[in-house]
Amino acid sequence: MAADSVAFSRRMRTDSAGESERSGGFVVPGGHGGSGDTWRRHIVSQLKNRDRNQSDSFQDLIRFYSRLLDKSSLTNGILSCSVRRPCSDSSPVSSLLNQNDHLKKTTGELAFQVLELQQQIKIKLRVLDEQDSSLLAERRRLAGAFDVRQDLQERVVQVQEENGALKMEYDSLLERQRGAETRLREEKVREGNLVEDMIHLKRQAAACMNNRNERRSRAREANLQKELQSAARSKVAIDSSFSAPTSRSTSPKNEIQDESTERRHTRLFRSASATSPRILTSFRELFNRKRRGHSVCSLEEDLKSPVGICLSARVPARALHVLEAHEQGINTVRFSSSSDLLATGGTDRVIKLWEVRAGSLTHRATLDGSTEGITCVEFDSAGSRILAASYDKSALLWRLDESVPKLTLTGHSRKVTAARFSTLLHQVVTGSADRTIRLWDLHRAACVQVVEVASYCSDLVCSENCIISGHYDCKIRVWDSRAVSCVQELPAQGKVTSLDLSSDHRQLLSCCRDDCLQLVDLRRWSNDRTCFRAEGFKCGSDSTKAVISPDGCFLAAGSADGTVYIWNVATGNLETRLPDKHSSSISAVSWSLSGEYFVSVDKSRRAVLWSDI
Known part of the structure; x- marks a missing residue:
């Protein structure tokens, strides 16, 4: 510009x-x-x-x-x-x-x-200016991103170092695991070899024992044959003056002489006749002796005389008394050892005692103290106490003359499904849905042993030095109460709902959810099993109770349709059906030890007393 x-x-x-x-050179005109x-x-x-x-x-x-x-x-x-x-x-x-x-x-x-x-x-x-401010903000963000990136890079380096250390530790643990697995396989192989060797040695020892017993039996039999032959060849003089007295009013001196004479004559006849009681007893002991294998029952139990006084149980045929026993459903029923007292427990949280007189049930007492329903009841051998399991995670003990519990055993975390008196009078065994079995000392009212089980325990029974429990995983487990260890597992046909032992503790009855009753012979190594089924029989619940008759000849259980089914053990067939008295599923049955009465209870509060007369 x-x-x-x-x-x-x-x-x-x-x-x-x-x-x-x-x-x-002139100026512009006018200017x-x-x-x-x-x-x-x-x-x-x-x-x-x-x-x-x-x-x-x-x-x-x-x-x-x-x-x-x-x-x-x-x-x-x-x-x-x-x-x-x-x-x-x-x-x-x-x-x-x-x-x-x-x-x-x-x-x-x-x-x-x-x-x-x-x-x-x-x-x-x-x-x-706006772009400058935006650029400044972006630069600040970029600087922050650079800082975060730097931190992340440092973190990545740190994580990589930690991963390296963990990888090294994992590799070392993997090597240790492989070594442990190798040692475990070696130990299993060694264990198998030891078991085989032990079985072989046991078989050899058993064969030696059998040979020794057979030699002794042959020697004993030869001696008996010689005695019989010498007795048969000998001549015996019988004097009529040694006949038994006809009158019971005899002097003590004559009694002594008669007794000595009788012993002498008995000894003479024992040598002279093969039909004498002593010789028959000897032959019976000789030929009825059986070799024993590994069984649940001990030798003392086999030698022990059967518990109870029933010679022949009666098969129930007629309902003697039908009554509404509880305010709600009945879960369990049990006769006392004297057979004149009956206990029932239900979801109404009480136990009722009934006297059995002349074919009818008379209410005697009500035992309360439980805060929830009763699942199991049992009398002690003397008939003076009663034990019950409850849904309130406890077991309760009453005296029959008291209405409130003497002891309350708590410690389970879920409902108690079974409570039984042990063979020791001061001990009680309980099973629970918390997958434990507990042994209680009644003197201290404390738990002395806890057994962890792999499955829900539905019922249990006690024998000499062992506890048998039934579970929902279709197994029956036998526990040594002294070592608190499982010594045997018996397979079942389904979820086990109840267990019952015969009076001689030689047979075990289990009821399963597959509508089958299974009878197991506990004396045999193979535990021979017999299954009992019937058309129309259905197990009504997870706690349905089945029983063995006191003489061991019959099995009984209630069905979901309200019918009682009874099987014959000898034939394996259905003996009888008892319908029309229950309107709902039968939860439990019980046989009196005298074999005279039979009781069934159901979920609709009804109890029925049966007999054959």
Whole structure:
């Protein structure tokens, strides 16, 4: 702009000088030469001042404007007009005025454009400020991301180091495990070899024992044969004076003589006849002796006389008494050892005692104290105490002459499904749904042993030095109560709902959810099993109780349709069915030890007393 202004002033001075020359040094008419120079200088000075002010304020704008002016046709027109200006038609003053007007007009347009450009510049500046602030925020975010990235990289390095350490530890543990597995396999192989060797040695010992027993039996039999032959060859004189006295009023001296004479005659006849009682007993002991294998029952139990007084159990045929025994369903029933007292327990949380008289049940007492339903009841051998298991995770002990429990045994975490008196009078065994079997000392009212089981315990029975439990995993387990260890597992046909032992503790009855009763011979190594089924029989619940008759000849269980089924053990067939007295599923049955009465109870509060008369 400054260069353009200088060029413009030079043109102005040149034009004025030319005009002076052409005019011959005369001043423009109507004006003075000094005044003409003054206003020209004044205009030039104003232009210079404006040019200076504008150039100082708008250097960039002036530069762009100068470029625009160079390219503008207006500038070309102005230059062309100034070059071709006629000397005669116009005066310098008018030319300058026209130029001044044109410049003013052009300057106004340019000023407007300058304002627009200033507005655009302001807008761009604001946008630039916003972009700068955004860029600053992004830089800050980037710096934070770099910090996080650095932390993550450090964390990755740390995790890699930890993973390396864990990998090394895992490798060492894997090596140890492989070594342990190798040793375990070796120990199993060694165990198998030891078991085989032990079985072989046992068989050899058993064979030696059998040979020794056979030799002894043969020697004993030969001696008996010799005695029989010598007795048969000998002559015996019988005197009638040694006959038995006809009257019981005999003097003591005569009694002694008669007794000695009787002993002498007995000895003579024992030698003379093979049908004498002593010889028959000897033969019976000789030929009935059996070799024993490994069985659940001990030798003492086999030699022990059967418990109970029943010679022949009666098969029930007629209902003698039907009554609503409880306010809610009945879960369990049991006769006492004397057979004249009956206990029932139900979901109404009480135990009721009934006297059995002349074919009817008479209420005697009610035992309460449980906070939930009763699952199992049992009398002790003396018939003076009663034990019960409850849904309230406890077992309770009553005396028959007291209505409140004497002891409450707590410790199970779930319902107690079975409670039995042990062979020791001061011990009790309980089984629970918490998969444990507990042995309790009644003197201390404390648990002395806990056995962890792999499955829900539904019922248990006790024998000499062993506990037999039934479980939901279709297994019957035999436990040694002295060593607290499982010595045998017997398979069942389904989930076991109840167990019952015969009076001589030689046979075990189990009731299963597959509608089958299974009788196991505990004396044999193979534990021979016999299954009993019947058309229409269905096990009604997970706690259905089945029993063996006191003489061991019959089995009884209640069905889901309210019918009692009784099987004959000898034939394996169904002996009888007792329908029409129960309207719902039968939960439990019980046989009196005298064999005279039979009781069944159901889920609808009904108890039925049966007999064969």
